[in-house]
Amino acid sequence: MTLDIAAELLGLLSDTDTEPRPNDQLEALTLAVAADLPVLLWGEPGIGKTAALHQLAESLGLPLTTVIASVHEPTDFSGLPVIGADPAVHGVPMAPPDWAVRLVREGRGLLFLDELSTAPPAVQAALLRLVLERRVGALRLPPGIRIVAAANPRASAADGWDLSAPLANRFVHLQWTHEHDVVVRGLGGTWPRAALPRLDPAGLKDAVAYARRAVCGLLAVRPTLVHQLPKSETRRGGAWASPRTWDMALRLIAFGTAAGASRDVLSLLVRGVVGDGPGLELLAAMDRMELPDPESLLADPATAVLPDRGDLRQAALDGVVAAVRNRLDRERWDAAWDLLVRALETGAPDLVVVPATTLASLRQDGWPVPPTIERLAGVVTMSQRAVPETVAA
Incomplete structure (x- = not known):
């Protein structure tokens, strides 16, 4: 009794609910899962990595198979040799373990490789084929299987090892941290709901084209980024750039673009495959791709749509001034002033200071001062060549 x-009390304690809630790391995880890329969650013990995977599997309606990598032998992943009646004729097949057979029987599911950083090098080597080719012995896992792993940093892992470079280079590395509000609300009975991203069917081709243009455009001008094997063993166990991970980055950008993912989510994913340095360069290149065409802005300043983000708006205005400098005439010069007024009306005033000062220095003798400059006089100190003392005052 x-x-x-x-048991009744335990049931009440485990009776929790979920709710839609913005969560960048959870969105990054589900996007990588949708893209069919192996994910590795890094975080301190007790941070909630395992709980997140259980909740993810439940939300997606996928059976969860958990394998503790450190307590298995290499043959549990590469297959156990089974000698048949005539090995010389039929060879020696590699029999898969029972968990792999169950996954194939289900046809879909989430394979969770836990405690990966406590797996010795021999086991890590055996995992290579599983993670990349989805093969366990002679068995191939079906396309409906997704792979997610979890690991603790070596300093906090029980008898931990650095991940081998070949194994690390096969994962999307996500740093898993706790958010105070999420934990408090979760302990109160409501956790964030994991859901696969909704992809826009009409935008799939454009998303692929955009991703290819972003990655190929960067690597064309920065060839040294194609392959950067870190020098230290510890850094080799994380995200680093290689042709494999650039291909992963391309896939993640395509999926993120088709799903309308935020820049913060894309940043987590891109840096999680090629590393912080190359990843930030790629993000900067993507930002430049999203800048409006300076000639389009000059053609119709009154209705021009400028980026909302301050750094992108500044870059767009600088691009307009550079375009005027490259092909300088009075009509384009006047249009640039109209655009600066538009920027002043729709954004932070300080962003027009540098472009206005540069534009003022481009004035040619005999060009009258546009009336629009008076609207900027209270914000920007103009060059005497462009602004008479009466206007500047």
């Missing part, structure tokens, strides 16, 4: 009451 006492145990029955205890």
Whole structure:
């Protein structure tokens, strides 16, 4: 009777709900899962990595198979040799373990490789084929299987090892941290809901073209980024740039673009495959791709749509001034002033200071001062060549 009451109480404690809630790391995880890329969650013990995977599997309606990598032998992943009646004729097949057979029987599911950083080098080597080719012995896992792993940093792992470079280079590395509000609300009975991203069917081709243009455009001008094997063993166990991970980055950008993912989510994913340095360069290149065409802005300043983000708006205005400098005439010069007024009306005033000062220095003798400059005089100190003392005052 006492145990029955205890079981009832435990049931009440485990009776929790979920709710839609913005969460960048959870969105990054589900996007990588949708893109069919192996994900590795890094975080301190007790941070909630395992709980997140259980909740993810439940939300997606996928059976979860958990394999503790450190307590298995290499043959549990590469297959156990089974000698048949005539090995000389039929060879020696590699029999898969029972968990792999169950996954194939289900046809879909989430394979969770836990405690990856405590797996010795021999086991890590055996995992290479599983993670990349989805093969366990002679068995190939079906396309409906997704792979997610979890690991603790070596300093906090029980008898931890650095991940080998070949194994690390096969994962999307996500740093898993706790958010105070999420934990408090979750302990109160409501956790964030994991959901696969909704992809826009009409935008799939454009998303692929955009991703290819972003990655290829960067690597064309920065060839040294194609392959950067870190010098230290510890850094080799994380995200680093290689042709494999650039291909992963391309896939993640395409999926993120088709799903309308935020820049913060794309940043987590891109840096999680090629590393912080190359990843930030790629993000900067993507930002430049999204800048409006300076000639389009000059053609119709009154209705021009400028980026909302301050750094992108500044870059767009600088691009307009550079375009005027490259092909300088009075009509384009006047249009640039109209555009600066537009920027002043729709954004932070300080962003027009540098472009206005540069534009003022381009004035040619005999060009009258545009009336629009008076609207900028209170914000920007103009060059005497462009603004008479009466206007500047």
